[in-house]
Amino acid sequence: MAGTGKSTISRTIARELAEKKRLAASFFFTRGKKDISHSRMFFTTIAAQLANSLPVLRASISDAIDNNADIFQQGLREQWNQLILNPLKSAPTQSIQLVVVIDALDECDSMQDIQLILQLISEAKDLDTVRIKIFLTSRPEIPIFDGFRQLSGEAYQDFILHNIPLDTVNEDISTFFRQKLAPLKAKHGLGTPWPDELVIEQLVERAAGLFIYAATTLRFIQGGIYGPEEQLSLTLSTAKSSRSATAHLDGIYTTLLQHSAFGKCDDQEPEQLVRRFRQVVGSIVVMFNTMPAIDLAKLLQIPFRVVSGTLGSLRSVLSVPENESQPVRLFHLSFRDFLQDSQRCRDERFQIDEKERHTRLFRKCMAHISQLQENICDLWGPGVLITEIPHDTIQKSIPPHVQYACRYWFDHWRLGNPVEEDIRAIRQFLEQHFLHWLEGLSLIGEVSNGAHMIIALEEILPVSCNAY
Numbered sequence: 001m002a003g004t005g006k007s008t009i010s011r012t013i014a015r016e017l018a019e020k021k022r023l024a025a026s027f028f029f030t031r032g033k034k035d036i037s038h039s040r041m042f043f044t045t046i047a048a049q050l051a052n053s054l055p056v057l058r059a060s061i062s063d064a065i066d067n068n069a070d071i072f073q074q075g076l077r078e079q080w081n082q083l084i085l086n087p088l089k090s091a092p093t094q095s096i097q098l099v100v101v102i103d104a105l106d107e108c109d110s111m112q113d114i115q116l117i118l119q120l121i122s123e124a125k126d127l128d129t130v131r132i133k134i135f136l137t138s139r140p141e142i143p144i145f146d147g148f149r150q151l152s153g154e155a156y157q158d159f160i161l162h163n164i165p166l167d168t169v170n171e172d173i174s175t176f177f178r179q180k181l182a183p184l185k186a187k188h189g190l191g192t193p194w195p196d197e198l199v200i201e202q203l204v205e206r207a208a209g210l211f212i213y214a215a216t217t218l219r220f221i222q223g224g225i226y227g228p229e230e231q232l233s234l235t236l237s238t239a240k241s242s243r244s245a246t247a248h249l250d251g252i253y254t255t256l257l258q259h260s261a262f263g264k265c266d267d268q269e270p271e272q273l274v275r276r277f278r279q280v281v282g283s284i285v286v287m288f289n290t291m292p293a294i295d296l297a298k299l300l301q302i303p304f305r306v307v308s309g310t311l312g313s314l315r316s317v318l319s320v321p322e323n324e325s326q327p328v329r330l331f332h333l334s335f336r337d338f339l340q341d342s343q344r345c346r347d348e349r350f351q352i353d354e355k356e357r358h359t360r361l362f363r364k365c366m367a368h369i370s371q372l373q374e375n376i377c378d379l380w381g382p383g384v385l386i387t388e389i390p391h392d393t394i395q396k397s398i399p400p401h402v403q404y405a406c407r408y409w410f411d412h413w414r415l416g417n418p419v420e421e422d423i424r425a426i427r428q429f430l431e432q433h434f435l436h437w438l439e440g441l442s443l444i445g446e447v448s449n450g451a452h453m454i455i456a457l458e459e460i461l462p463v464s465c466n467a468y
Helices: 004-018 042-053 054-065 077-090 111-124 143-147 164-186 199-205 211-223 229-235 245-260 270-286 293-300 304-312 335-338 354-369 391-397 399-415 420-443 445-465
Strands: 023-030 098-104 131-136
Touching: 004 023, 004 098, 023 042, 023 420, 042 054, 042 077, 077 304, 098 111, 111 143, 143 420, 164 199, 164 211, 199 211, 199 229, 199 399, 211 229, 211 245, 229 245, 245 304, 245 335, 270 293, 270 304, 270 335, 270 354, 293 304, 293 354, 293 399, 354 399, 354 420, 399 420, 399 445, 420 445
Parallel strands: 023 098, 098 131
Antiparallel strands: none
């Protein structure tokens, strides 16, 4: 399945299947969230849920873990075979058909893993014991198409959301606007009718079949710096485009940013606001994991009031929780795509240079991990087990922004525009703080990722150095 709105549909289907006791397992990929942006926990999570939904599998899955103590560190193929496929083959025959829901596979951060997952799960079609169907959603990325093309025609059926008749989609979007705008009319004592039929028709026309346009427009009307009537007028004042549905969405994003980020500022402020926008929002856009605003401020080494002030005006495109302990995140990946594409984001003030932002985040990460010290948790002796260390002790000694720096500094460096000074900084860090970094990784349970980074450094660093 492909198209805008896939996540909402898959979550609805998962709930309905669960109510009917037909949901075998589910996994929702989300780019930028630590444990669900990659495939390392995919099959282990599915296996754990299968053991709960199909009690007859518990013994065989448990035996697979006992017989393969390092199964959680093994590759996807081994995990699939040992934890899922073999237990399903040996299970007693079941009459009921169960469904596994996999949402947003395109948001998995490894294209190779995406294709391997498609190849492996297609093997479920040959099961004679348990009848399993896979409900999978994704945007129409090339690796997804390539992965499906390698499967036999009987292994899958596709359904493209964009093929739903536009009249049907428009009717749903019209209903959405009517229901969601009605409470605003009552709350603000607006006249009747508001909005009138012509306005609803204009909103539906501009949405061009995209629910993300409708949802973003609604948030803009609800939460702007002006009242809902003026916010709605600003939305409709955006020049219509005949280029594509994406162009309509780009238009609302541009209007939203221009009036939310710079809605009320003195003539001397815009340049500073642009710098803050790129620093704060640009970082959120390229980061590999979400984090609360207060931790983001610490990572970027800027005052919290700067971060909170920047985010406060952008609630139409960013989820900014009132609870400061909750992470800030994008409502939809289309906003990230918009900011990083100069052909779509025509206002240069909001364009995000992905490589430049990765480089700046790398330098911030390096600044934090260069402060690591030996025995950072002040442990009482060598050989202490991780399980014996209170979680609060680790969180206090290695706060979230430092944990992020330990885990992702290499990824930001790899995807940025490093200069010779950055190479020297890495060498100096490894000479002075390598063991401190490994200690930090072990405390936060990321040693295996550290090993991968070291191997990659050995392959990449000499090449980078020769370039200079």
